[in-house]
Amino acid sequence: MNSIYILIYCLLFKSVLLFSQNTSKPNIILIVADDMGWGDVGFHGSKIQTPNIDQLAKDGIVLDRFYVSPICSPTRAGLMTGRYPDRYGLRDNVIAPWIQFGIDTSEQFLPQLLATAGYKNRAAIGKWHLGHYERKYLPLNRGFTHFYGHYNGAIDYFTHEREGELDWHNDWNTSYDKGYSTDLISEEAAKCIKQYKKDGPFFLYVAYNAPHGPLQAKEEDLRLYGYDPNKPTFGEANGKKEQGRGNTRWQTYAAMVTCMDRGIGQILKTLKEEGIENNTLVIFHSDNGPETNLGGSSGPLKGKKFQEWEGGVRVPAVIKWPQGLKGGWVSDQLCGYVDILPTLCAVAGVKEKTVKPLDGVNILPALTQKKKISREFYLGHGSIIVDDWKLVKANAGNNKMKNSEDVLFNIVKDPLEKNNIRAQHPEKYQQLLNAVKVYDDIVSAVKVPPYDAGRNTFKAPKEWNILN
Numbered sequence: 001m002n003s004i005y006i007l008i009y010c011l012l013f014k015s016v017l018l019f020s021q022n023t024s025k026p027n028i029i030l031i032v033a034d035d036m037g038w039g040d041v042g043f044h045g046s047k048i049q050t051p052n053i054d055q056l057a058k059d060g061i062v063l064d065r066f067y068v069s070p071i072c073s074p075t076r077a078g079l080m081t082g083r084y085p086d087r088y089g090l091r092d093n094v095i096a097p098w099i100q101f102g103i104d105t106s107e108q109f110l111p112q113l114l115a116t117a118g119y120k121n122r123a124a125i126g127k128w129h130l131g132h133y134e135r136k137y138l139p140l141n142r143g144f145t146h147f148y149g150h151y152n153g154a155i156d157y158f159t160h161e162r163e164g165e166l167d168w169h170n171d172w173n174t175s176y177d178k179g180y181s182t183d184l185i186s187e188e189a190a191k192c193i194k195q196y197k198k199d200g201p202f203f204l205y206v207a208y209n210a211p212h213g214p215l216q217a218k219e220e221d222l223r224l225y226g227y228d229p230n231k232p233t234f235g236e237a238n239g240k241k242e243q244g245r246g247n248t249r250w251q252t253y254a255a256m257v258t259c260m261d262r263g264i265g266q267i268l269k270t271l272k273e274e275g276i277e278n279n280t281l282v283i284f285h286s287d288n289g290p291e292t293n294l295g296g297s298s299g300p301l302k303g304k305k306f307q308e309w310e311g312g313v314r315v316p317a318v319i320k321w322p323q324g325l326k327g328g329w330v331s332d333q334l335c336g337y338v339d340i341l342p343t344l345c346a347v348a349g350v351k352e353k354t355v356k357p358l359d360g361v362n363i364l365p366a367l368t369q370k371k372k373i374s375r376e377f378y379l380g381h382g383s384i385i386v387d388d389w390k391l392v393k394a395n396a397g398n399n400k401m402k403n404s405e406d407v408l409f410n411i412v413k414d415p416l417e418k419n420n421i422r423a424q425h426p427e428k429y430q431q432l433l434n435a436v437k438v439y440d441d442i443v444s445a446v447k448v449p450p451y452d453a454g455r456n457t458f459k460a461p462k463e464w465n466i467l468n
Helices: 002-023 051-059 072-081 110-115 181-199 219-225 234-238 249-273 337-348 364-368 426-440
Strands: 027-033 061-063 121-127 146-150 202-207 280-286 317-320 329-331 376-380 383-386 389-392 407-410
Touching (some): 027 072, 027 337, 051 249, 051 317, 072 110, 072 337, 110 121, 110 202, 110 337, 121 181, 146 181, 181 202, 181 249, 219 249, 249 280, 280 337, 337 364, 376 426, 383 426, 389 426
Parallel strands (some): 027 202, 027 280, 061 329, 121 146, 121 202
Antiparallel strands (some): 061 317, 280 317, 376 383, 383 389, 389 407
């Protein structure tokens, strides 16, 4: 009889738990891919196998006009602050291992705000890349309650090393976990979901390092794309010292994307198995356009990583929240990375005002009521979008852009940026010139150093253990 009572109690407890999860604030999972292009997902016509991302797009809302910075650290900074990275000196460069720079600690990060709304567990899993020189810049000092992953970009997927030292951590401690980094990130995310669900709403920031270089994939994934171990790899074939194992760069890149997609599937499956899928908001997007020389694709879009052309800043993006958003459609709302913070704060019911003014806006009305929000979106270096119009200035500070004259596009009608209609629309051209000047004139008190600053004399700390 006692065993029956225990069984009934357990069933009732589980029902109460599921009820509380289904009627409370949503869990939030923000998933970011690294250097994945517009043309690298199946729902944009890619040959790369991405069934889980494609299903997410089918079930959720595709954000068809989602913009980011053309490089990594600035995008991730904008996600965390809701402010353009120009405001704290992080537009021109990423935070390389040897660079002594971090985001000003007066900037308020997303998990700090979510903490005020009852999100007890807030985990950063995967790639950080927002400053590592001092402990004050690390995740556990920026509002996260748990960190599992690496401080730097471009780590070795198998050894987890950067600059010859192990860069893999569990909270403040060095982690000696073995395995392919993409798999470890996915497994940790699933583990956290299971642990956190009992404590109310949680926030997971799942930042994959895939498919960023170095090009390294597992053989089981390479075989999905015709890998032949009896043929030379691309590194051996062209005489360069590379770390790939596939016969071609694209083959290895595709294998890396598919492995990440499988991990995203594991996260989604865990939500379903734990009974919290309906009240979990999932966002997926890439941090910038692809490095096309490594196998990534911008699809039909012009440009790539490092550039403010569409291929460098317009990325695949999806949002799904079954209980709060009707899925199965494509939104043409202009939005992007700086909108994530204000939107998630609205979803979470954050009452606290941000310390500094935001550049991002809450796009929930566009997703719940399909109300178009009129707005401007700064892309950096003389580039801006205002509703349907895009301006790209010449000689605006990005040496990766080679346009010799200012160009104006109706980016909705001409997403491939083929027709410069500046001469036909002088008033619109002047309007965008005035708009972009406001952002181009921003001057930060600090600025990220040039990429190679300090590189020649740099020696990585032992196991990337940051003591100061």
